[in-house]
Amino acid sequence: MTSEIRRTFYPLINCADPATAMEWLEKAFGFTPYGVHKDDSGKIVHAEMLYDTGIFMFGIGAPGTSAIYVAVDDPDAHHDRAKAAGAEIFRELTDQDYGSRDYAAHDQDGNEWYFGTYRP
Structure with a gap:
C-alpha cells in the first residue's frame, strides 16, 4: 500500500527567468517539473519541481534570494x-x-x- 507524502517545508528559490531555470535544473540536476502557474501573458510566475520525495517552489524574484514556505x-x-x-x-x-x-x-x-x- 502506498501512502501519500504529507510535506510541510518547501524551499522557495527566486530566479530572473523561471522557464529557463526549470529547463536547466531538469537537465543539470534531474529535477522533474511538477506544477507550473502562468499569468495571463503566459509568463511563469510560480513553479514546482520534484526530486525523489522532495519538492521546491520558485518564481520571479531577486536571483540568489530564497525563503521557506511552511504548510x-x-x-x-x-x-x-x-x-x-x-x-x-x-x-x-x-x-x-x-x-x-x-x-x-x-x-x-x-x-x-x-x-x-x-x-x-
Missing part, C-alpha cells in the same frame, strides 16, 4: 502567534485564488517565511 493547518492562529511574538508581517492573511490561506513574515534577521494551507 500549517490553522494559518489564522499561526499568524496571531507570530504577530504576538513580534514578527514583522509583510503580507497579511489572504485567501489565495488557488485555495490556500496564507501570510508572510520576516524573522528577526530579515529572512522571509511564508505560512499557509497550500500543500502541492
Whole structure:
C-alpha cells in the first residue's frame, strides 16, 4: 500500500527567468517539473519541481534570494502567534485564488517565511 507524502517545508528559490531555470535544473540536476502557474501573458510566475520525495517552489524574484514556505493547518492562529511574538508581517492573511490561506513574515534577521494551507 502506498501512502501519500504529507510535506510541510518547501524551499522557495527566486530566479530572473523561471522557464529557463526549470529547463536547466531538469537537465543539470534531474529535477522533474511538477506544477507550473502562468499569468495571463503566459509568463511563469510560480513553479514546482520534484526530486525523489522532495519538492521546491520558485518564481520571479531577486536571483540568489530564497525563503521557506511552511504548510500549517490553522494559518489564522499561526499568524496571531507570530504577530504576538513580534514578527514583522509583510503580507497579511489572504485567501489565495488557488485555495490556500496564507501570510508572510520576516524573522528577526530579515529572512522571509511564508505560512499557509497550500500543500502541492
